[in-house]
Amino acid sequence: xxxxxxxxxxxxxxxxxxxxxxxxYGLLCIALLAIPFVLGEFYVGELGGxxxxxxxxxxxxxxxxxTGLISLGNAAFLGIGAYTNSILLAHGVPLLISLPASGLxxxxxxxxxxxxxxxxxxxxLAIATxxxxxxxxxxFQKWDAVTGGFDGxxxxxxxxxxxxxxxxxxVYYLSLAVLVIVLWLSANLLRTPLGRAxxxxxxxxxSAQSMGIHLARYKTFAFxxxxxxxxxAGALFAHYVRFLAPxxxxxxxxxxxxxxxxxxxxxxxxxxxxxxxxxxxxxxFIAIIRDELPFGIGRxxxxxxxxxxxxxxxxxxxxxxxxxxxxxxxxHWFQAYPLxxxxxxxxxxxxxxxxxxx
Amino acid sequence: xxxxxxxxxxVVNGAAAGCIYGLIALGFVLIYKATxxxxxxxxxxxxxxxxxxxxxxxxxxLNYWLGALIAIMLTAAFxxxxxxxxxxxxxxxxxxxxxxxxxxxxxxxRAYAGITWGYDSVGFNTPFTNRTINLSGxxxxxxxxxxxxxxxxxxxxxxxxxxxTRLGIAMQASSQNQLAAYYMGIPxxxxxxxxxxxxxxxxxxxGILLSPVSMIDVNMGFLGIKAFAAAVLGGFGSIPGAxxxxxxxxxxxxxxxxxxxxxxxxxxxxxxxxATLILRPQGLFAEIAGKRV
Numbered sequence: 001x002x003x004x005x006x007x008x009x010x011x012x013x014x015x016x017x018x019x020x021x022x023x024x025y026g027l028l029c030i031a032l033l034a035i036p037f038v039l040g041e042f043y044v045g046e047l048g049g050x051x052x053x054x055x056x057x058x059x060x061x062x063x064x065x066x067t068g069l070i071s072l073g074n075a076a077f078l079g080i081g082a083y084t085n086s087i088l089l090a091h092g093v094p095l096l097i098s099l100p101a102s103g104l105x106x107x108x109x110x111x112x113x114x115x116x117x118x119x120x121x122x123x124x125l126a127i128a129t130x131x132x133x134x135x136x137x138x139x140f141q142k143w144d145a146v147t148g149g150f151d152g153x154x155x156x157x158x159x160x161x162x163x164x165x166x167x168x169x170x171v172y173y174l175s176l177a178v179l180v181i182v183l184w185l186s187a188n189l190l191r192t193p194l195g196r197a198x199x200x201x202x203x204x205x206x207s208a209q210s211m212g213i214h215l216a217r218y219k220t221f222a223f224x225x226x227x228x229x230x231x232x233a234g235a236l237f238a239h240y241v242r243f244l245a246p247x248x249x250x251x252x253x254x255x256x257x258x259x260x261x262x263x264x265x266x267x268x269x270x271x272x273x274x275x276x277x278x279x280x281x282x283x284x285f286i287a288i289i290r291d292e293l294p295f296g297i298g299r300x301x302x303x304x305x306x307x308x309x310x311x312x313x314x315x316x317x318x319x320x321x322x323x324x325x326x327x328x329x330x331x332h333w334f335q336a337y338p339l340x341x342x343x344x345x346x347x348x349x350x351x352x353x354x355x356x357x358x
Numbered sequence: 359x360x361x362x363x364x365x366x367x368x369v370v371n372g373a374a375a376g377c378i379y380g381l382i383a384l385g386f387v388l389i390y391k392a393t394x395x396x397x398x399x400x401x402x403x404x405x406x407x408x409x410x411x412x413x414x415x416x417x418x419x420l421n422y423w424l425g426a427l428i429a430i431m432l433t434a435a436f437x438x439x440x441x442x443x444x445x446x447x448x449x450x451x452x453x454x455x456x457x458x459x460x461x462x463x464x465x466x467x468r469a470y471a472g473i474t475w476g477y478d479s480v481g482f483n484t485p486f487t488n489r490t491i492n493l494s495g496x497x498x499x500x501x502x503x504x505x506x507x508x509x510x511x512x513x514x515x516x517x518x519x520x521x522x523t524r525l526g527i528a529m530q531a532s533s534q535n536q537l538a539a540y541y542m543g544i545p546x547x548x549x550x551x552x553x554x555x556x557x558x559x560x561x562x563x564x565g566i567l568l569s570p571v572s573m574i575d576v577n578m579g580f581l582g583i584k585a586f587a588a589a590v591l592g593g594f595g596s597i598p599g600a601x602x603x604x605x606x607x608x609x610x611x612x613x614x615x616x617x618x619x620x621x622x623x624x625x626x627x628x629x630x631x632x633a634t635l636i637l638r639p640q641g642l643f644a645e646i647a648g649k650r651v
Contacts, residue, residue, distance in 0.1 A: 070454040116636045123396045126457050127586050128635050131628035134583065142621035251583075255461055262458055302469040302477075302576075309465025316459045317447055 013191050032176060036169045045168035045240075046284060051175035052236045054276035057260040058182050058269065059229035064258065065267045066190065067222040068202030070126045073113070073133030074257045077227045079140055079249030081106045081234025083147055086155045086244060095158040095165075099178075103232040110227025114220040133254055140246035153244040166239060175236050182229055183269060189225070190269075198222055202267075230257075252305075259308060263315050265324030274323040282307065363496055368612045374502035374571070376608020377509035379627075381564035382585035383592065383600035384516075385557035391533045391595055392553045395445065395456045399464035400561055401582025406467055407433040407562025408574040409475050416482040430562045437558025441551040464579060472576045479573035487570045501570035508567045512560065513601060529553055584611075587631035593641025603642065606630075 004017060016022045036044045056078055064070050081102045088098035117128050140147050147153055157166045165174055189195045197218045200208040209215055238244060256279050264275025283304050319326055333340050385400045397403075411429035414420045420428070444463070448456055481487075489500040520526040532539040532549045540546050565574065572578070588607050592599025607627050615623035634641065 064454070068452075070457065072457075116632070119639060120635060123390075123453055123457065124590075124635060124639070126454060127396075127590060128632060130583065130586070131631045135625050135628045135632075138621065138625045258458060258461075262455075302472040305465045306469030309462040309469070312462035313444070313459055313466070316451070316455050316462070317444070320451065320455065 015187055015191075029180075036172055041168045044172050046280065048168060048172040048175050049240055050276050050280045051172070051179045052233050052240055053256075053260060053280050054273055055175065055179050055182050055236065056230050056233035056257055057264070057272040057276050058179075058186055059226040059233065060257045060261045061264075061267075061269065061272050062186060062189075062198070062229070063222050063226035064261050065271070066195070066202060067198040067219065069219060069222060070258070071129040071223075071226070072126050072251065072254045072258065073129035073131075073136070074226070074230050075249045075251070075253035076133040076136035077106050077109065077230035078234040078237060078253065078257075079136060079246075080109055081231030082238040082244055082249075083140070083153065083234075084231070085235035086153055086238045087146070089156040089158060095160055099232065099235050102235040103228045106231025106234065107224045107228035110223040110225075111220055113227075114223030117223075118216045118219055130251065130254075133249075133251060137246070137250055140249060147244070147246060150246060152246075155238045155242050155244060158239060166242065171236070171239050174239070178232055178236060182232065186229075186269060194218070194221065256308075259312055263311060263322050265322030266320070268324045270327075271322050271324035274327075278311075278323065279308075282311075366496060367498070368616055369609055370498055370506075371502055372609035372612030373605050374505040374608070375611065376588070376605035377505050377601075378564050378568050378581065378604070379585045379588040379607050380601035380604025381509060381512070381560055381567075382582055383589035383604050384597060385561050386585065386589045387592070387594060387597055387600045388553055388557040388560075390589075392529070392550055393445075393449070394453075396460070397557070398457055398460040398582070399467060399579075400557070401579035401585065402464040402467040403433065403437065403558050403579075404561040404565040404568075404581070405471060405574070405576065405579045406436065406565075407558070408565030408569055408578065409471050409480075410562065411566045411569065412475065412480050412482050412574055416480070422482075422484055426566050429566060430559050433562035434555040434559035437561075438551045438555035440558070441554035445554070446547065446551075468576050468579060475576075477576055479575040481569060481573045484570045499571075505567045505571070508563065509601070512563055516556075516560075516597075525549075525552070584627040587627040587634075590631050591634050591641060593643040596641070596643040599641055599643030 004011075006012070016025075035047065039047075056074065059077070060071070060074055063074075084102035084105045085098050088101060089095065093101070113129065113132050117125055120128055141149060143149070144151070157164055159165070160174075163170075165171065190199070197208065197213045198221075200211065200213055201215060201218055201222075205215060241248070260272060260275035260279050262275070263278050264273070265271030286304055286307065315322060321328070329345055332344060336344070382400055382404060385403070386396060389395055389397050389400075407429055410432050411426055414429055415422060415425035418425075440463070445456070445459070448459055484501075484504075486500040486504040491498045491500055491503060520530060528539070528544045529549055529552070531542065532544055532546045533553075536546055539549075565578070568574075568578070584607065585604065588604035589600050590603070591606060592601070592603030594600075607630060610630060611623055611626045614626040
């Protein structure tokens with residue numbers, strides 16, 4: 001076990017806690033770069049999907065996990081990013097410009113939805129974003145002059161410096177690069193006063209306000225950055241699916257993003273990765289073991305959404321920290337062996353804060 | 359004259375659809391007032407209620423009225439168990455944990471219904487199917503009229519229950535102040551579970567009334583999203599507000615479908631919802647001023 005001996009306040013602010021971190025993350029990076037040379041195209045494609053959902057999950061995590069604002073409309077941001085990117089590419093804009101442009105354009109929508117919802121919290125925000133998401137979904141379907149409607153929209157082949165990247169491997173590397181940049185950005189953001197203000201708002205709006213944090217400004221920022229990142233994910237998603245259908249960006253997709261955040265573990269960037277792995281790989285896992293299951297369970301339609309629902313319910317009831325929280329507990333068990341006490345992670349008794357009196 | 363009759367028919371159809379929204383919204387409001395939770399699975403409970411009635415009436419061949427009654431009781435018992443077993447545990451957790459929990463439960467109910475009764479639309483014979491009432495030239499479907507009459511009757515029963523029975527007053531008391539109700543000897547936990555039972559029962563009524571108009575299928579729970587608009591418009595805490603909100607949404611939706619180009623009808627309820635939240639967040643019938651949102 002390693003003891004961190006802090007001799008400087010700046011140590012609290014570093015990204016790498018110690019050199020071991022740097023070593024292991026470096027090793028992980030090398031492994032990820034090498035994967036397309038080892039695994040088949042199918043698995044590379046699936047991992048690319050995981051990365052894209054992880055990017056969208058980071059967007060969700062900054063909003064829900066760090067600012068405490070829940071959104072059930074993030075699929076709309078994903079869709080806006082995807083359509084913006086494809087339309088820009090179809091007009092001959094190079095990918096290196098259209099990718100950040102679709103992020104920025106989606107960020108504008110984030111501000112647009114963030115401003116009117118500033119006065120809302122909790123349940124009302126969830127309902128309002130749900131309504132926003134379904135309005136945008138209907139617009140995708142009906143505005144066929146721009147989105148192609150139900151005929152769909154073929155995504156043009158992207159090039160970076162003349163290299164085509166529509167293949168599984170190309171999307172894999174592109175998504176990996178965006179994911180690393182987004183994670184690095186978010187980790188840094190959370191160290192700045194801006195990020196600390198977001199966390200303060202999550203923990204208590206009233207105390208944040210009395211510390212001089214301008215709630216409206218920071219909440220709008222949280223929506224903007226979340227929409228920006230989800231828009232980037234949408235641009236990647238367009239290349240992942242290669243053909244945009246308007247009904248792909250529905251409420252169920254938004255619920256998947258929230259599932260990433262909840263199952264992975266609220267309030268941790270590690271959790272996003274675990275959550276994205278879970279959400280993307282569970283369907284594959286079901287497909288693989290489908291024939292092995294007894295009593296024809298594997299043949300039942302609707303197995304996948306019900307498993308999602310079940311896992312979500314179980315996680316909320318029994319492990320609110322998600323996969324990351326469980327991992328911390330397992331790590332603690334080994335580190336403290338044999339001194340683990342039940343009370344180490346006992347959940348504090350909490351009382352519902354009434355919304356009636358504020 | 360032709361136009362006026364057409365318009366009146368649209369309004370009646372809209373009011374009928376609105377009554378369904380209102381009944382679902384009523385379920386939201388009852389639960390929200392009592393426990394400050396929003397049950398995102400309310401629409402799916404309505405779906406379950408419809409399927410229970412389908413199973414009893416079409417499969418076991420029960421009389422319509424008897425089958426409907428048993429289906430409502432079954433759904434209510436289900437709602438009671440849902441609160442007693444699962445939702446009571448998350449009191450005190452952040453609110454969006456409850457949102458996600460009920461969303462997850464909704465997925466499970468939908469899958470359960472799909473596995474048990476299949477993914478096709480089903481229907482059963484009701485005394486109102488395919489019959490019309492002719493009121494001096496105005497032709498109305500009995501199914502639509504039955505929804506409106508059923509809703510009015512149910513509201514009357516609920517009003518009497520909440521204002522004139524011991525249990526109903528106990529429920530009001532626990533919604534207003536849990537601690538004080540507890541000191542008065544009201545078993546608050548059981549009362550909350552009973553409120554869940556009532557709101558599940560109301561949802562089942564909505565499902566059964568809706569079945570002659572549109573068939574019962576696994577995805578009918580998505581109507582719940584429109585019912586949010588009704589509840590928010592009514593002020594999310596006011597029972598008459600939820601019903602009025604529902605009827606307004608239903609009528610506006612029908613009129614939008616008639617007067618505006620295609621595509622606007624689907625978004626009407628959501629636009630009304632967002633507009634309400636932005637312009638008048640306390641809703642039309644604000645009960646508690648200067649709070650929430």
